[in-house]
Amino acid sequence: MTVPPDHELPPSAPPFGEAVRVWAKIGLLSFGGPAGQIALMHKELVEDRRWIGEQRFLHALNYCMLLPGPEAQQLATYIGWLLHRTAGGLVAGLLFVLPGALVMLGLSALYAVYRHVPLVEAAFFGIKAAVLAVVVQAVLRIGRRALGNRLMVVIAAAAFVGIYLLHLPFPLIIALAGLAGWIGQRYAPGLFAPAGAGAKGGIADRPGAVDAMFERGELAHADPSGRRALRVIATCLPLWLGPVLLLWAITGSSSVWTQLGAFFSAMAVVTFGGAYAVLAYVAQAAVDGFGWMQPGEMLDGLGLAETTPGPLIMVVQFVGFLAAFRNPGGLDPLLAGGLGAALTTWVTFAPCFFWIFLGAPFVESLRGNRALAASLSAITAAVVGVILNLALWFALHVVFRQVESVDILGLRPDLPVPGSIDWAAAALAAAALVATLWLRAGMFTTLAGCALAGIGLRLLAG
Template identity: 75%
Template sequence: MSVNFRPQETMAPPAPPTFAEAARVWAKIGLLSFGGPAGQIALMHKELVEERRWIGEQRFLHALNYCMVLPGPEAQQLAVYIGWLMHRAPGGLVAGVLFVLPGAVVMLALSIIYALTRTAPVVDALFFGVKAAVLAVVVEAMLRIARRALKNRAMVAIAAAAFLGLYVFHIPFPLIILAAGALGWIGARYAPELFIARGHGSAGSAPDLKGVVDGMFERGEMAHTEPSLARALRVLAVWLPIWLGPVAALWILTGWSSVWTQIGAFFSSMAVVTFGGAYAVLAYVAQAAVVAFGWLAPGEMVDGLGLAETTPGPLVMVLQFVGFLAAYRAPGALTPLLAGALGALLTSWVTFAPCFLWIFLGGPYIEALRDNKGISAALSAITAAVVGVIMNLALWFALHVIFREAWRFDFLGISPDLPVIASIDWRAALLSMAALVAMLRFKIGMAPTLLACAAGGAVLLKLTAAG
């Protein structure tokens, strides 16, 4: 059987693509990147590792692992990272922009349609079913990540502690992630068998087919990947103003209490703590957007996630929906649609601009830290904590989708939100259960499940209204 592999191992890497060729491929990936981070990463692996051999398997996994350590959407950061490896900063910029641009445009169009038609009974009926399906999507994501992350009792304990910390004690989300990372880092030293995956640092038994990037390293053409204080300072001098300059300008022009400053400041802070992807941070964003700022209602947050599930690009694009509605409902001197569009643009800007900063600043050091066991262990612990965070998100969604009312139990600092059992909506519960069965038992895709539940919700509401 080894005959199939040996000739490939010695095969020279293909010639590097031109900048234009790479841009066309990144545009294709951006247009086809449906299915959340798992589908997007699989698409990039197919296009970049299997078909074009732009990057080898082990370097691809190395880049992915470290992008998962960073805050922000890991799939988009992986695109930036690989684009940066091949064509320096311009390549990373083009890869990252083309990865999110199609989804941003589609999400803006859907947000406008949502704002204009939200009061129509047929739209309410369709979103009733979508909300129920989104609950199933979140549960399926939690189970998928749990199967990969909870390999031993330590990881299970971290996930349980993260869930209890959020749901019962309302510990801030960033502290949960920081504590998990610190625990993993310490665990790598004192209990490596629990925190470091077997085979870490090795290529494993499968051969690593050389890619374009590997050949560039072998030829000494990767000077931009070498750590340099001067380069790091230049990156900070360019990308910090790009990211935070608009926020500072809005603060000066409109004041701290304006919706523009609030959007810029809040989503800039989210860009620093969004470890684990959109599912992990949504409950935290929803609590602030619904309770603290009053930008939207609890059910609308679930609507936004349903819309984001149907668009290409990162799932964290749901934040653009939140920014759109926040500005749409507080337009000031602008028309609501113009204000909403600007709010969506501002949200996307402060959400994705930091991703380029993290890669361009940290990329050289990430390359220098290949095979670092402490970083790997911190990633394992953070991923385990994300399971508990997503479990909290699923419960939050269930309280607002399946039940019409909830109440907060409060005793000695223990204050979980509990459902009012009598307020259960059997129609939403039935649709959520059907969606779970469809996705988990019959492996039906997310898009067909969302569409079926939207239609089912409309039918159920019509039948019950008629009865």
């Protein structure tokens, strides 16, 4: 009998304590948005430690992309759950979020207190330009991956028209795209083939510890079970929605606490496509719907979120902090802001664990389902159009001081007032785009450079 070389043998499952240390390391180093975070996990878990094989990693990632919520955090939860059941999933998911949440809380408090200090204002003036460049880069990066043929381009264009001109709800756009992919796969499967989601490490698909556990029959928790699903529902739904219902009963339906809990709970159900895809939806609700913040402040929050580890969707914590800080009731504003941030973070991320613990056993059994893969391809294409709308929304509010809704053939798109252009902001935005797209400057370099440029412009203006 031929014995395979040691480097081809799957490693043993890691001890729980070792897994905790690795998940903490990933949480602390998870900068750079979902692409960087997924690449980091791939290196740590597939290449370096072989806790999970390449194909299982990509399978988990593909189905996490089908779920609402931040795919990188859910991928960590999924793999932690595969390795160490529910406790492993909780540890992996929490440690992925916790460092960024703590940093974002501190930055939100500093922003709320010192926002109107002139030099701080000037720094954020520059940061807005850098954030615009980052979002444009995201449109191009995701577009190159998702728009593999003309049909995908048409879907992206239709999504942009739907959200920008027709003001269709984001969840409806995602649902229509998914339906188009599901139907289209039956008649033109080649046009809806996945464009290659995920970060591929370029290594042979060696078996990992999870594969060995499967072969030894140690993945019983990954088998679909109706009884287990009911237990997850009975546990997770009250933990997720119980605080929202309690706040509604105590403070009433019009309080900022109930509004935050209800809105971000609903958002957690429709946040397909990652943070960039839903930021315009969140920004429009926070600015125009609830009046919690100004358009430029959403850009400030995104700039802060770009500098912290963890999911970019952590920007919602910034929104929750400002909303409660400005509507504290009888509480101290900073205390209210902290509670608002905690509530927003809870209702945003608690559902992520629910989706994984409830759905992972079933999606494990759906490997190779072509209809779901086609739906994912169409949804990813639609997300490109939605992110393009976000880039346009940010550009209008960065470069122009005034934006108004104009009636054109019964449609009411937001258009800039030409005389309100801010030439300094336009110049900084152009410089940030050149640095990001042509000079390949890193995110931190671009953010820091634009912040310093904003301060320099303020000092020159006297």
